[in-house]
Amino acid sequence: MPFLLLLFLVSFGSIDQKGVGTFAARASPDLYKKVIMKQLQGKTALITGASRGIGYAIARKFAAAGANVVFTHLSNDEQGQALAEELRVMGSKVGVYRSDAANFAAVAFLVQEVVREFGRLDVLVNNAGITRDGLLLRMDEQAWDEVLRVNLKSCFNTVKAATRTFLQQRSGVIINIASVVGIKGNAGQANYAASKAGIIGFTKSVALELGARNIRSNAIAPGFIDTIMTKDLTAAAAQDWAKAIPLRRVGLPEDVANCALFLASDASSYITGQVIQVDGGMLT
Numbered sequence: 001m002p003f004l005l006l007l008f009l010v011s012f013g014s015i016d017q018k019g020v021g022t023f024a025a026r027a028s029p030d031l032y033k034k035v036i037m038k039q040l041q042g043k044t045a046l047i048t049g050a051s052r053g054i055g056y057a058i059a060r061k062f063a064a065a066g067a068n069v070v071f072t073h074l075s076n077d078e079q080g081q082a083l084a085e086e087l088r089v090m091g092s093k094v095g096v097y098r099s100d101a102a103n104f105a106a107v108a109f110l111v112q113e114v115v116r117e118f119g120r121l122d123v124l125v126n127n128a129g130i131t132r133d134g135l136l137l138r139m140d141e142q143a144w145d146e147v148l149r150v151n152l153k154s155c156f157n158t159v160k161a162a163t164r165t166f167l168q169q170r171s172g173v174i175i176n177i178a179s180v181v182g183i184k185g186n187a188g189q190a191n192y193a194a195s196k197a198g199i200i201g202f203t204k205s206v207a208l209e210l211g212a213r214n215i216r217s218n219a220i221a222p223g224f225i226d227t228i229m230t231k232d233l234t235a236a237a238a239q240d241w242a243k244a245i246p247l248r249r250v251g252l253p254e255d256v257a258n259c260a261l262f263l264a265s266d267a268s269s270y271i272t273g274q275v276i277q278v279d280g281g282m283l284t
C-alpha cells in the first residue's frame, strides 16, 4: 500500500510541493529515500573526461541518481571501460567514447551519436581539463595553446553541438568545471587561470543568451581537490594548503560531484549564470 501511494504522489509531482512528502517519508522511509533519491531519473547526461578524478565521481553520482550516463576520456581506455561496467551495474544505460574534447568536429560527432543512441540530451558537464604549469617567463606557446584548447575551447565545442537539441527539447543544463584559480589567479598557472576565467565568462554569456529557452548554464569552481591533477604536491605542501582552508581539509571528487548533482537536478531550476565555489571556504 505505501508503495502504491508513493508512486502515485511521485508520478503526479505532488511530493514536497504540497507537503505530502513528509507524510510519504513517514509511511515508508526506505522506499521514499529510494524513489526521491533518483533526482535524474529518465535524464541523459554527457560528461567529458570521466575516466578518473572529478569526472569519474560525477559519473557515478549521476548514475546513482538514475541518469543514463555518457562519458568521454582521451587516453585511459582501461579505466574508461571499468567505469562503464560500474555504471551498468548501477542500472544506468551507458555510453563510453574515446573523444578529444578539444576537437570541434569530434565533439559534434559525439553529440550527434549521443542523441541518436539515447534519444535526448539533458545535462552536459564540461569537465575535461589539463594543466601545463610554469612561470610565464618559461611558458612556451604550446603550453598556452594546449591548455586553452582542452579547457576552454572544449566548452565551446560541446555547447555549440548540444544547443540545437536543447532548443528542440526546450530544456537543457550546462555545468562547466572552472576553478578558484579562474577567480583569483595563480602564479605559475597563467594559462590554466586564463582558461578557467574564460570558462566563467562563457558560462555567464550562455546563461544570458539561452535562459529564455529554459537552458541553464552554471559553473563550479573547485578549490584544492585530491585527484591525479594535484598529485605532484608533496604531503607537506598539501598540508599547508589544507591549513589555509577554513574547513581544514582538501576536497574530494565527491564534494564536487554533490554540487554537480544539485546543478543538474530540478532542485536548482531557478539557478543560472552562477559560479559555485566548492573550496572549503578557501577564497573567503
Ligand code: NAP
Pocket: 048, 049, 050, 051, 052, 053, 054, 055, 072, 073, 074, 075, 076, 077, 099, 100, 101, 102, 126, 127, 128, 129, 130, 150, 177, 178, 179, 180, 221, 222, 223, 224, 225, 226, 227, 228, 229, 230
Ligand atoms: P584528472 O584527474 O587529471 O582527470 C582529467 C580527466 O580529463 C581524465 O579523465 C582525462 O582522460 C580527461 N581528459 C584530459 N584531456 C582530455 C581531452 N582532451 N578530451 C577528453 N578528455 C580529456 O583531473 P581532475 O582533477 O579530475 O580535474 C577535472 C576538472 O576539474 C578539470 O577541468 C580541472 O581543471 C578541474 N579542477 C580540478 C581541481 C583539482 O584540484 N583537482 C581544482 C579545480 C578545478 P584520460 O585520462 O583518458 O586522458
